[in-house]
Amino acid sequence: MSENIILTTGVYDVIKDHLRRKKVTIEEENRLLAELKGAQQVRRRELPPEVVTVNRKVTIKDHTLDREEELIFVGVAEAKPKKKKFSILSDMALATVGYKVGDVIEWPFQDGERKIEILKVENWQN
Secondary structure, eight states, X not given: OOSSOEEEHHHHHHHHHHHHTTOSOHHHHHHHHHHHHHOEEEOGGGSOTTBOOTTXXXXXXXXXXXXXXXXXXXXXXXXXXXXXXXXXXXXXXXXXXXXXXXOEEEEEEXXXXXXXXXXXXXXXXX
């Protein structure tokens, strides 16, 4: 796991608003609040290319379910789960946003604790 997550100010604000609206479980809320407290905020152009954020294609390995997945994280309005385009506020995006390639995260998903590894992060455009 990384030291602190790295977020753009925009993504940081979206997550804070999501938490204010109580859209997550208490376990996720506690974890996200702790993550945000230590988060490094940067401008979009200063965000390293290997960090998970909006408009990036992310390959993850779910060690708990023993499967690899490729997901595209987009803004809330652009989400189309059937096309593997997920909102930056989806469960998997919230678990991985701000982390970078090589990080392994243990996250309290609604169906239980899972161990997720970030294998690859690429820029993605519509």
